[in-house]
Amino acid sequence: MRVLVVDDERNIRHTLRVCLEGLGCEVREAATPEAALAALAQGPADLAFVDLRLGNASGLELLPRLLAESPALDVILITAYATFDTAVEAVKRGARDYLPKPFTPAQIRHVLERAKAQRELTSHLGDLEGQLAQAVPEATLETASPAMHAAIGFIQRAATSDAAVLLRGESGTGKGVLARALHSMSARRKRPFVTINCPTLSEQLLASELFGHARGAFTGAVKDQPGRVEQAEGGTLFLDEVAEMSPALQAQLLRFLQEKQFERLGEGRTRKADVRVVAATHRDLEKDVAEGRFREDLMYRLNVLEVKLPSLRERPEDLLPLARRFIAFFAKAAQRPAPELSPATEAMLRAYPWPGNVRELRNALERALIVGASGVVEPQAFPERIASAVGPGVTLGGPHTLEAVEREHILRVMASVPTLDEAARLLGIDASTLWRKRKKYEAEA
Numbered sequence: 001m002r003v004l005v006v007d008d009e010r011n012i013r014h015t016l017r018v019c020l021e022g023l024g025c026e027v028r029e030a031a032t033p034e035a036a037l038a039a040l041a042q043g044p045a046d047l048a049f050v051d052l053r054l055g056n057a058s059g060l061e062l063l064p065r066l067l068a069e070s071p072a073l074d075v076i077l078i079t080a081y082a083t084f085d086t087a088v089e090a091v092k093r094g095a096r097d098y099l100p101k102p103f104t105p106a107q108i109r110h111v112l113e114r115a116k117a118q119r120e121l122t123s124h125l126g127d128l129e130g131q132l133a134q135a136v137p138e139a140t141l142e143t144a145s146p147a148m149h150a151a152i153g154f155i156q157r158a159a160t161s162d163a164a165v166l167l168r169g170e171s172g173t174g175k176g177v178l179a180r181a182l183h184s185m186s187a188r189r190k191r192p193f194v195t196i197n198c199p200t201l202s203e204q205l206l207a208s209e210l211f212g213h214a215r216g217a218f219t220g221a222v223k224d225q226p227g228r229v230e231q232a233e234g235g236t237l238f239l240d241e242v243a244e245m246s247p248a249l250q251a252q253l254l255r256f257l258q259e260k261q262f263e264r265l266g267e268g269r270t271r272k273a274d275v276r277v278v279a280a281t282h283r284d285l286e287k288d289v290a291e292g293r294f295r296e297d298l299m300y301r302l303n304v305l306e307v308k309l310p311s312l313r314e315r316p317e318d319l320l321p322l323a324r325r326f327i328a329f330f331a332k333a334a335q336r337p338a339p340e341l342s343p344a345t346e347a348m349l350r351a352y353p354w355p356g357n358v359r360e361l362r363n364a365l366e367r368a369l370i371v372g373a374s375g376v377v378e379p380q381a382f383p384e385r386i387a388s389a390v391g392p393g394v395t396l397g398g399p400h401t402l403e404a405v406e407r408e409h410i411l412r413v414m415a416s417v418p419t420l421d422e423a424a425r426l427l428g429i430d431a432s433t434l435w436r437k438r439k440k441y442e443a444e445a
């Protein structure tokens with residue numbers, strides 16, 4: 001650590017230098033605010049010990065000037081006038097910590113270690129954020145689909161309340177993405193968003209993951225461990241695939257939703273948590289209730305606010321914009337120029353039913369970018385199941401009835417523009433005729 005010691009008393013500077021150098025730090029000294037700023041201008045420091053009293057000057061006033069010069073600097077304020085108010089004021093102005101005079105070498109070491117640990121954590125977090133941004137394209141809430149637009153509007157309204165929300169929809173439709181969006185739009189946004197993926201854990205592990213456990217609660221429980229409910233304090237807990245919970249856990253979750261109370265596994269003490277619950281499922285919950293697999297009372301607790309996300313098939317307007325977005329993202333990550341989608345690829349993407357929804361589209365495009373040649377993405381870059389989905393295979397001049405060609409042309413035009421009116425304008429017919437034709441195609445499908 002590069003440390004700057006700012007104190008007008010030579011003795012104190014000397015004591016700190018000896019102690020800090022003994023702990024492996026590189027130390028510079030300054031006796032006045034001007035000297036401190038000049039020292040920083042010459043080279044960065046990680047940590048500064050600053051006396052509150054610098055002759056006629058004040059360390060508290062120097063603090064913002066130091067931070068303006070070096071925003072990543074951690075400042076520890078030293079003072080013989082240790083009052084609670086000064087400490088609070090110092091922290092408000094951006095100090096990392098507070099060291100009362102007279103101090104011992106052990107206190108200095110302690111403060112140093114704490115600052116070091118904090119710096120490591122901050123940089124680790126920064127790394128993780130960077131990695132995440134690299135690996136996952138940023139979710140977009142832009143949509144031209146009326147069904148998706150309605151779902152997002154619902155989420156925006158739900159964000160203003162604290163009621164439980166149930167997100168329904170096929171796998172890969174973006175339930176997790178919307179749960180996170182809901183959290184970041186809500187007043188809880190500065191607190192944690194914690195996800196639990198219910199089907200991936202055994203009953204006992206899931207109970208312990210959710211509510212925590214006491215030491216010795218089961219083999220392998222070597223220490224007390226808080227659960228995700230406690231981690232999510234003040235924030236949002238996202239229960240993915242909630243229908244997969246065992247009956248015993250359903251009962252515990254119901255109690256938590258009703259009373260906000262729970263116990264860690266193997267512990268008598270009842271704890272409280274302020275957590276907003278958002279749950280998701282791709283299953284038909286009413287059927288699970290009718291067949292005795294899911295508690296009816298729990299369903300009604302979870303679905304106070306309920307929204308269904310459309311499948312990708314139900315939002316054809318978004319297919320190509322999403323595809324282009326993923327292509328741009330993965331090309332950038334691979335430091336390549338983003339290729340175009342060929343017309344044949346666009347037709348194929350529209351013809352394929354996308355049972356895995358947005359997730360499947362994203363994965364298919366990531367793969368296509370790796371296996372395909374640069375410049376233009378052709379259907380050959382996709383797996384067989386997708387590449388063979390060329391719809392009715394209509395080609396101009398091919399052996400088709402006029403009606404089949406018309407139908408295919410109309411469907412493709414509708415998928416390529418956001419509104420029915422725009423499609424009608426492109427096709428040169430009026431919107432009511434187009435609406436009737438679409439109804440007819442839907443009835444035939």
Ligand SMILES: Nc1ncnc2c1ncn2[C@@H]1O[C@H](COP(=O)(O)OP(=O)(O)OP(=O)(O)O)[C@@H](O)[C@H]1O
Nearest residue numbers: 138139140170171172173174175176177358359362
């Ligand atoms: N609006 C979106 N913008 C960008 N990517 C999205 C969007 N919606 C979904 N995705 C992509 O699809 C993937 C799946 O989304 P998500 O995990 O939210 O789906 P899900 O409905 O929760 O699926 P499952 O039930 O299988 O967990 C995400 O990781 C993301 O890559």
